[in-house]
Amino acid sequence: MKKSIKSFFNWDMFLLCVLILEFVIFGMKNQKFLMPRVLLASVNDFIAICIISLFVTFVMITGGIDIQAASIVGLTSIIIGVAWQDGGMNVWAAALLAVVAAALCGALSGFFIAYCNVQAMVITLGGSFLYAGFALLVSNLSATEAYKGISGFPDSFKVISKFKLFGVIPSQLILFAVLTLIAYLLLHKSKYGRSVFLVGINQKAAEYSGINTRLVIMSTYILSAVSAAIAGIMLTSYLGTSKSDLGSNLTLNIITTVVLGGTLSTGGKGSVIGTALASLVIGILRFGLPLCFKVNTQYLDVPVGLLLIVVVVGRAIASSPKTAVFFKRFQKN
Amino acid sequence: MNTIKKLTKAREASSLLFLVVLFAIVGCINSDFLAPSSIMACFNDSVVFTLLAVGMAFAIFIGEIDVSIGSNLGFSAAVVGSMLRDGHSPVLAFATGILIGVLVGLFNGWGVAVLKIPSLIFTLGTNGILRGMIFLYTGGAWVENLPPAFTAYSSKPLVSNLTVYYAVVIAAVIGIHILLTRTKKGKYFIAVGDNEGGATLVGIPAVQTKVLAYVFCGIFASIAGIIYASRIGFITVLAGNGYEMKAVAACVIGGISLTGGLGSVIGAAIGAVIMSSVSRILVFMGFSSDYDNTITGLMLITIVVLDALLQRHSAERIRRERLTNRAANAAQKGGEQA
Numbered sequence: 001m002k003k004s005i006k007s008f009f010n011w012d013m014f015l016l017c018v019l020i021l022e023f024v025i026f027g028m029k030n031q032k033f034l035m036p037r038v039l040l041a042s043v044n045d046f047i048a049i050c051i052i053s054l055f056v057t058f059v060m061i062t063g064g065i066d067i068q069a070a071s072i073v074g075l076t077s078i079i080i081g082v083a084w085q086d087g088g089m090n091v092w093a094a095a096l097l098a099v100v101a102a103a104l105c106g107a108l109s110g111f112f113i114a115y116c117n118v119q120a121m122v123i124t125l126g127g128s129f130l131y132a133g134f135a136l137l138v139s140n141l142s143a144t145e146a147y148k149g150i151s152g153f154p155d156s157f158k159v160i161s162k163f164k165l166f167g168v169i170p171s172q173l174i175l176f177a178v179l180t181l182i183a184y185l186l187l188h189k190s191k192y193g194r195s196v197f198l199v200g201i202n203q204k205a206a207e208y209s210g211i212n213t214r215l216v217i218m219s220t221y222i223l224s225a226v227s228a229a230i231a232g233i234m235l236t237s238y239l240g241t242s243k244s245d246l247g248s249n250l251t252l253n254i255i256t257t258v259v260l261g262g263t264l265s266t267g268g269k270g271s272v273i274g275t276a277l278a279s280l281v282i283g284i285l286r287f288g289l290p291l292c293f294k295v296n297t298q299y300l301d302v303p304v305g306l307l308l309i310v311v312v313v314g315r316a317i318a319s320s321p322k323t324a325v326f327f328k329r330f331q332k333n
Numbered sequence: 334m335n336t337i338k339k340l341t342k343a344r345e346a347s348s349l350l351f352l353v354v355l356f357a358i359v360g361c362i363n364s365d366f367l368a369p370s371s372i373m374a375c376f377n378d379s380v381v382f383t384l385l386a387v388g389m390a391f392a393i394f395i396g397e398i399d400v401s402i403g404s405n406l407g408f409s410a411a412v413v414g415s416m417l418r419d420g421h422s423p424v425l426a427f428a429t430g431i432l433i434g435v436l437v438g439l440f441n442g443w444g445v446a447v448l449k450i451p452s453l454i455f456t457l458g459t460n461g462i463l464r465g466m467i468f469l470y471t472g473g474a475w476v477e478n479l480p481p482a483f484t485a486y487s488s489k490p491l492v493s494n495l496t497v498y499y500a501v502v503i504a505a506v507i508g509i510h511i512l513l514t515r516t517k518k519g520k521y522f523i524a525v526g527d528n529e530g531g532a533t534l535v536g537i538p539a540v541q542t543k544v545l546a547y548v549f550c551g552i553f554a555s556i557a558g559i560i561y562a563s564r565i566g567f568i569t570v571l572a573g574n575g576y577e578m579k580a581v582a583a584c585v586i587g588g589i590s591l592t593g594g595l596g597s598v599i600g601a602a603i604g605a606v607i608m609s610s611v612s613r614i615l616v617f618m619g620f621s622s623d624y625d626n627t628i629t630g631l632m633l634i635t636i637v638v639l640d641a642l643l644q645r646h647s648a649e650r651i652r653r654e655r656l657t658n659r660a661a662n663a664a665q666k667g668g669e670q671a
Contacts (some may be wrong), residue, residue, distance in 0.1 A: 065453060112634065112638050116638050116641050116642060116645075117641055117645065118637050118638055118640075118641040119591055119592070119637075121398070121453055121591075122581070122585065122591055122633070122637050123634060123637065123638075125578055125581060125582075125633065126582070126630045126631075126633035126634035126637065127630065127634070128578070128630070129578065129582075129626045129627070129629045129630030129633065130626070130627060130630025130631060130634065131630070132626050132630075133623075133624065133625070133626030133627025133628070133629070133630055134627060136623045136626060136627070137623060137624070137627060140621075140623060251457075252457055252458075252460070252461045255454060255457055256458070256461075259454060265451045265453075265454050266451065296468065296473070298465075298468045298473060298570070299465045299468050299469060300465070301461040301462070301464050301465040302461065302462055302465030302466065302468075302469070303465075304461055305457075305458045305459065305460065305461025305462035305463075305464075305465065306458070306462055308454065308457065308458035308461070309444070309455065309458040309459065309462070312444070312448075312450045312451075312454055312455060312458070313444065313448055313450065316444075316448035316449060316450050317448065320448075
């Protein structure tokens with residue numbers, strides 16, 4: 001009985017409670033918040049965080065980190081625009097090209113990290129410069145000035161973000177659900193997922209047990225880059241403009257989401273469900289604060305940064321031996 | 334011990350060589366670049382990055398990182414700038430700015446050294462909070478109309494083309510280098526970064542050293558913020574955004590190993606000159622400054638990958654030598670016994 005209670009009250013449950021609490025507080029403050037139309041439309045604003053964090057979780061479980069994903073969003077967006085407008089390609093072919101380019105970027109960084117043993121942080125830091133730079137160079141290929149952005153996409157492309165199932169559920173939410181399912185099956189129900197965990201726990205042991213650890217590590221960076229590309233396509237379609245600096249401020253949000261979702265930054269532990277819930281917590285926070293408490297959107301880095309610090313500090317204090325001793329004494333009394 | 338010293342020297346020397354070769358190549362393409370005033374401008378313009386890189390070097394020496402310095406710079410610059418604008422005394426304004434750096438450093442040091450939270454994650458959080466605080470403090474407006482005496486000081490030369498700022502900073506860098514390499518306490522930083530467990534066992538207060546490293550990093554970022562305000566003359570809410578990444582790049586280019594315990598502040602200063610010259614060099618080579626990010630990223634990745642490959646190669650060589658020696662010794666002993 002006690003065990004079942006313990007397994008019931010885990011981190012995911014806690015996140016769900018926080019999410020419900022957010023709904024209650026924001027809903028009480030501003031009735032508009034709870035209108036299904038408003039609430040469901042809000043997904044548009046933070047879908048990129050949701051999608052990318054799902055797959056950055058993979059990277060962090062292997063013990064790495066990915067701070068380049070945000071710059072790949074902009075690269076994807078501008079490639080679609082330039083290939084479609086100036087390259088004369090079909091918009092879908094352009095989107096495919098963008099995904100391939102993103103996968104190559106991820107593979108390049110992943111290769112250096114996995115096969116040259118360079119720290120993930122430095123390479124993805126360099127990558128964030130490099131791919132943002134590429135995006136700027138690609139935008140110079142276009143006849144349109146960079147700051148204007150490329151717009152006027154065909155309706156068939158715009159519709160992927162405007163489509164609503166049964167007239168209410170936006171396509172972004174469906175995409176998020178599908179990707180969560182895919183990520184869940186991949187990480188928790190497949191052989192590949194087990195090897196991702198094992199690489200994070202002990203890379204040497206994984207290597208000796210016959211796993212091609214370097215390939216696994218590299219693949220996680222490709223996955224996160226492709227997810228960034230998908231987010232880039234969704235954002236481009238939703239905004240109707242392709243810009244090279246799209247998503248450039250996402251890094252803090254993505255890392256906060258993954259850490260909040262219960263993934264250990266040292267690797268070896270984490271869950272897709274946790275990340276998915278955490279991304280909703282952060283997304284609703286970013287949506288609700290401006291709507292209900294009139295917080296300027298420019299200040300939103302403060303609550304997100306605070307959340308990140310509070311979570312990591314709380315977890316560090318909770319897991320320190322001193323706290324355990326303290327609670328034991330408490331229990332005895 | 335001697336070999337480590339030699340290696341460190343070689344690392345700085347190679348980045349200095351890189352700087353000279355880079356300038357020589359640009360000079361071959363466009364000889365205007367090699368005019369004394371142009372070369373001196375490269376050095377003078379690097380003053381903010383030099384301060385940031387030297388601060389960052391402390392964090393990297395101990396094997397950690399501090400990505401909050403960009404926002405720290407912006408926040409200090411905004412606070413000091415607005416205090417000077419409102420007519421407070423410069424001493425009070427500068428003291429407040431440096432106090433901000435100390436507090437941010439203590440906070441980061443507490444999280445990283447005491448609570449043992451991965452430094453990138455913790456300082457990323459601090460970065461977000463500080464960036465938001467700039468918005469809160471300024472209300473999104475620019476800090477402008479700084480006193481002319483303050484902004485004019487940035488271009489005041491000490492001798493011919495050398496500005497006072499850069500001269501002071503270089504003197505400080507050399508002083509710090511001497512303190513770090515010649516004094517017992519100064520060597521703590523490198524020792525903790527090289528082998529934390531070992532350093533603790535020989536009685537070095539590892540946690541205090543780490544906190545101190547973060548405090549230095551914060552102070553340097555604040556001073557960089559004050560000089561930034563003086564040089565630029567106005568402070569936007571995005572001042573210093575992304576500078577932390579360039580400071581890391583400068584350290585890496587200057588031969589400081591990101592695994593900690595290797596490198597020197599002089600290397601960081603040389604790296605900062607290279608980093609801040611990139612956009613100037615691009616202009617002299619006839620490229621648009623849009624290539625700035627691409628070149629920075631390319632340089633960063635190339636250098637760390639080369640560094641990692643060289644290190645692996647040398648580790649492999651040392652291991653092979655050791656094994657060969659051991660085998661030779663064993664054979665000798667076997668021969669004696671027989």
